[in-house]
Amino acid sequence: MYLSMSLNRLISILNWLFVLFPISFIVGNSAINLHFVLFILFGCIYLTKKKIKFEYNFLILTFLFFCIALIISSLLNQFNIDKSFFYLRFLAFYYICFYLLKEKIFRLDLIFYYYAIIVAVISLDLIIQYFFGYNIIGLKINELGPTSFFQVEKIAGSFVQNFGFYLVFIIFSKFNKNNFYTIILKSFLVSLVSISIFISFQRIPMVIWIFFLTIYGMVYYKSKLIPILLSFAILTLFISNFSSKEIVESYTSFFDNAKDISSRTFKNYNTIKNKELFEEIKKDEIKVTNFESGSGHASLYANAFYIWEDNKILGIGYKNFYNNCIKKKLTRCTTHPHNYYLDILVTTGLVGLIILITYLIILFTKVIYSLRINIKDKSQKKFDILIIAFINFLMFFFPLKSSGSFFTTSNSTYMIITLVILLSQLRIINSKKVY
Structure with a gap:
């Protein structure tokens, strides 16, 4: 049945599977594994129907050598040998994704927009859960802080940090004028992302986010640095007026330990x-x-x-x-x-x-x-x-x-x-x- 699909149908399925990967990250490992298998399956069918011959380059070979090193290590230690071989699936994922992006089968604009929408929902949901004790579908705040749809897993801040720059890209693309009102709007929207990471109690993602957001602003110092610096000012105001004692103590102890x-x-x-x-x-x-x-x-x-x-x-x-x-x-x-x-x-x-x-x-x-x-x-x-x-x-x-x-x-x-x-x-x- 799958082999009889048209190429256009396969392209549509593969695009949506790639776009929706962040949703599987939110749902959990079982969803990721199923999603991953489906992507590999449809990707292999597409490459087979297109009669694509395997092309290799130095980076693909390097990744292959890494997988081989993992397998040899597991064989020598007689532990998780089958799972080490199964890690080769990421080499297949790597090759399929790269080929589809190289041939412009994937639409990067679609990927950026949907990733931005997903991370925007999580960011707003974290803030809502922080202030009201429940998120948008009624999940109660965790005793260690807001976790949004991740519930007991304290990884919401990492998720926002990982996908947050897709949202930053969309914010600056949509509001590309540099008048007073758009600067304030961009600053406010970017600050919401920073605030959502801050209240997640995940200190490392917060530090990394601030560091690289600053670098991003410096690259575009004429157009993006001022809104980003203003977003930091809004974040500072939030910390001064709305952050709990537990969050402040958490970040203070983090910096003390990090030294x-x-x-x-x-x-x-x-x-x-x-x-x-x-x-x-x-x-x-x-x-x-x-x-x-x-x-x-x-x-x-x-x-x-x-x-x-x-x-x-x-x-x-x-x-x-x-x-x-x-x-x-x-x-x-x-x-x-x-x-x-x-x-x-x-x-x-x-x-x-x-x-x-x-x-x-x-x-x-x-x-x-x-x-x-x-x-x-x-x-x-x-x-x-x-x-x-x-x-x-x-x-x-x-x-x-x-x-x-x-x-x-x-x-x-x-x-x-x-x-x-x-x-x-x-x-x-x-x-x-x-x-």
């Missing part, structure tokens, strides 16, 4: 290596509490380095962090080390990390080169889309942030979406193969 995170990580790492001292600490609950004090990330990072020491070249295999943490009788064991780069280092060793960093450096240099040669045309829409895609890329791979696991379906799917939009826009803006 010492690197020194505490290596202090904890050296403590773990001193087996006698570490055993003594584990026997005393007060000492354990002090050892894990703060946000707890220093202990997780120290655990990651300690586990990696025994598997420096190829790592411990796919999603094997918790098991190794328990085996080594460490404290504060979790399923991943809460940093993408540490997660990759522990999972695939130096081999996997070097492959990934090589990929990122090559792509980064291609974007910088493209921006430099097209800087005179930065008033054009295609240049702005490239900037938005590049910012999303930089936010995702920002090395200093705490994060979920790199290898989860949601994070890997979002990563591929971000990469293929950036790669396709590189091709469009240069009108040659830079991918």
Whole structure:
């Protein structure tokens, strides 16, 4: 039945599947997995009907080598071997998405508009839930703050940060005049996005959002910097007048802990290596509490380095962090080390990390080169889309942030979406193969 579909029908289905990915992120992992399978299925049918021959380039090969490193690591450690092979589905997703965007099967304008609408709904819903205690469909506010449709999962701020620049792009595109009223309107609308992230109690997404929003304003200092700075002023007024004591204390403690995170990580790492001292600490609950004090990330990072020491070249295999943490009788064991780069280092060793960093450096240099040669045309829409895609890329791979696991379906799917939009826009803006 599916093979008998017309190409136009398949194109329509694939466009809507790509556009609606953020909805699946909101619903949860089961929806993401189903959505992902459907996209791969219809994508393969489309490529088959078009009789597309596989084309490879250096970046696709680099991603393939990363997947191979993950599989080899899992084979050597005899853990999650089947799941490591299943990670190859992201290579298929990567190739299908990139081909469809390259051939302009996907409409970037449609993607940006729908992503913007979805993130606008979540932003407003968070604010409504914060002030009234319930969101627009009656979900009660979480004791840890508003979570919108994500309910018990405290990830709404990350979601808004991930997709927020699509909304910023639409705001500045729709209200492109720079008179007094449009400047105020743009400032207010952008501030709503910032406020929604702030009240979500997710500190890292807030810091990253403010940092990159400032950079975006500086790139377009003649047209966008003033509205963005005014949006920060509105955010400051909100914090002064409407933020709760708990939120202020949460951000204050975050900055206090962040200042010492690197020194505490290596202090904890050296403590773990001193087996006698570490055993003594584990026997005393007060000492354990002090050892894990703060946000707890220093202990997780120290655990990651300690586990990696025994598997420096190829790592411990796919999603094997918790098991190794328990085996080594460490404290504060979790399923991943809460940093993408540490997660990759522990999972695939130096081999996997070097492959990934090589990929990122090559792509980064291609974007910088493209921006430099097209800087005179930065008033054009295609240049702005490239900037938005590049910012999303930089936010995702920002090395200093705490994060979920790199290898989860949601994070890997979002990563591929971000990469293929950036790669396709590189091709469009240069009108040659830079991918």
